[in-house]
Amino acid sequence: MLDTKIALKELEKLNNAPQTTERFQKYLWKSWALNEEFKTMGALSFEEKKKMGSVLSEAKTTLTDAYESKERKLSMEGINQKLNEDLIDISLDGKPLDQGSYSVLALVRREIEEVYKWMWFIIDYGHEIVTKYENFESVNIPLTHPATEMHDTIYLKDTDPSGLLLILRTHNSAHQVEDIMKYGVPLKLGSPGRVYRFENMDASHDTMFRYAEWLVIDKNVSIANFKDTMKKILSWILWKATEIRMRPSYFPFVEPGFEIDAQCTICGGKWCSLCKQSWWIELVGAGMVHPNVITNAGLDPKEWSGFARGIGVSRLAALRYGIKDIRYFTNGDLRFAKSFS
Numbered sequence: 636m637l638d639t640k641i642a643l644k645e646l647e648k649l650n651n652a653p654q655t656t657e658r659f660q661k662y663l664w665k666s667w668a669l670n671e672e673f674k675t676m677g678a679l680s681f682e683e684k685k686k687m688g689s690v691l692s693e694a695k696t697t698l699t700d701a702y703e704s705k706e707r708k709l710s711m712e713g714i715n716q717k718l719n720e721d722l723i724d725i726s727l728d729g730k731p732l733d734q735g736s737y738s739v740l741a742l743v744r745r746e747i748e749e750v751y752k753w754m755w756f757i758i759d760y761g762h763e764i765v766t767k768y769e770n771f772e773s774v775n776i777p778l779t780h781p782a783t784e785m786h787d788t789i790y791l792k793d794t795d796p797s798g799l800l801l802i803l804r805t806h807n808s809a810h811q812v813e814d815i816m817k818y819g820v821p822l823k824l825g826s827p828g829r830v831y832r833f834e835n836m837d838a839s840h841d842t843m844f845r846y847a848e849w850l851v852i853d854k855n856v857s858i859a860n861f862k863d864t865m866k867k868i869l870s871w872i873l874w875k876a877t878e879i880r881m882r883p884s885y886f887p888f889v890e891p892g893f894e895i896d897a898q899c900t901i902c903g904g905k906w907c908s909l910c911k912q913s914w915w916i917e918l919v920g921a922g923m924v925h926p927n928v929i930t931n932a933g934l935d936p937k938e939w940s941g942f943a944r945g946i947g948v949s950r951l952a953a954l955r956y957g958i959k960d961i962r963y964f965t966n967g968d969l970r971f972a973k974s975f976s
Contacts, residue, residue, distance in 0.1 A: 739975050740845055740964050743872070743952045744827055747847045750871055751825035754864075756849065757818060758825045761810040763803055766795040770804055773812040774888035775927040789831050789842075803831035807848035807945060808888055811924075814850070815932035820939055821853040827948075838960040839916075845948035850924070852934075852941035858891075858923065861942040865895060865919065868946075873897070873955050880915065889922025889943060897954055916954055919944050 737745070751758050770776075771783055782788065782805065789803045807826040814824050826848040834840055849868070851860070862881065869879060884894040896915035921944030926936035949961040956975070958964075963971050 736975070738964070738972060739952050739956065739958075740948055742975075743948050743955070744845060744847070746872060747827060747946075747948065747951075748825070750868060751827075751849075754823065756823045756825040758827070759810065759814055759818075760828045761804070761807060761814075761826055763829060763831070764791065764793075764801050765804045765809045766797075767799050767802060768795075769813065770802055770806075770809040773928070773931050774808045775925045775931075776887040780887065787832055787834070789833050805832050806830055807846050808943065811850060811888070811928060811943065812932045815852060815929075815934070820934060822850065822941075824850040826850065836962065838962065839950065839953075841949065841961060841965070844961075846945050847948055848943060848945040850941065850943045852924065852929070852939055854939060856923075856940045856942060858942075861921065861923070861944070864942075865921070865944065869895075869897065869918070872951055879918075884920070884922075886920055886922055888925050888928055890925045892920070892922035895919035895921060895944070899954070916950060918950055918954070919946050921945070 748758060767778065767783070770788075771778060771780065776782060788805055791801045791803070793801045795801055807828060807830060810826060814826070815822060818824065828846065829843055830846045831843050834842060836842060849864070851864075866879070878898040880896050881893045882896070884892045886892040895918055897918050899914055899916050922942065924941040924943050929936040929939055929941070949964055952958065952964065953961055
C-alpha cells in the first residue's frame with residue numbers, strides 16, 4: 636500500500652524542478668506506483684473496492700496538489716533568482732560597445748566622391764541591370780565583340796522590350812549616352828558603382844568590383860586636359876605623388892585609348908601577387924570619347940569632344956594601403972576590417 640506520508644516527506648526535501656518531475660512520474664504517472672495500486676482492486680470484493688478506491692483517490696488528489704504546489708514554488712524561486720542575477724543597476728557605467736566604421740572600399744569610394752564634388756562633377760550611380768544596347772552598342776561595342784560572350788558578361792533570365800536578355804553591367808560606361816542626353820552638355824559626370832564580369836577570382840580580379848568613372852564632354856577638350864586631370868585625381872586619392880605611365884591601348888568606346896598604370900608601392904617591382912613582378916599595376920582604362928558615342932547621344936562630334944576614364948576602387952585601395960590581395964576586401968574577416976577602423 637502506497638504511503639502518502641513518505642511521498643510527501645520526499646517532496647519536502649526536493650529543491651529543483653527536475654527532481655520534482657522525477658518524483659511526480661514515480662508516484663502519479665499511469666505506469667507507476669499509484670496506478671499499480673488501482674490495478675490490484677480487481678480482485679477485491681465490492682465493499683473492499685469502495686473502501687480502497689476512496690483511499691487511493693484521496694491519496695492521488697493529495698499528492699497531485701502537493702506536487703503542483705511544489706512546482707509553482709520552485710518555478711517562482713527560479714524566476715526570482717534569474718531576476719536577481721540579471722538585475723541592472725542603471726546608475727553604473729555601461730559596458731563599452733564596439734564602434735563600427737566604414738570598410739576600406741567605402742572610405743576610398745567616399746573620397747572619390749569628394750573629389751567629384753571638389754571638381755564640380757555631377758554624381759550619377761546609374762543602374763546595375765542594363766540592356767545589351769546600353770552596355771555595348773551605345774558605346775561603340777558591336778554585338779560581335781568577344782566581350783559580349785558568356786565568358787565575360789553575366790546574363791540574366793529577364794529580357795528587355797526587344798526580347799534580348801538583360802545583363803549586369805560590365806562597366807559604368809553603359810550610362811554614358813543616357814547621361815549625356817539626361818544632363819546635356821557641357822558635362823562633367825562621375826559614375827561610381829559596382830560592375831560585374833564573369834572571370835576567375837585572384838589577387839587582382841573579382842567577379843564583382845567597384846568602379847569609378849569620370850566623363851567630360853565639352854568643346855575643344857584635348858588629351859592634355861585629360862592627362863592633367865588624371866594626375867591630380869591620382870595624387871589626391873593615393874595621398875602621394877606616385878609615378879604613373881600612359882600607354883596606348885584599344886577600347887571600342889574611346890579613340891585614342893590609353894591604359895594608365897601606377898608604380899607598385901607594395902614590392903617595388905621585386906614580386907607580389909598584385910603586380911606579378913611587372914612593377915606596374917593597371918589602374919585606369921581611358922581615352923578620348925569615340926565620335927560614334929557622341930553621335931549616339933545626339934551631338935555633333937565635330938563640335939563636341941571629351942574624355943572618359945574608369946578606375947578600379949579595389950586596386951586603388953590596395954595600392955594606397957599596401958594590400959597584396961583584393962579578396963581581403965570581401966572575405967568577411969573582421970581582423971582585416973578592424974585593422975583599418
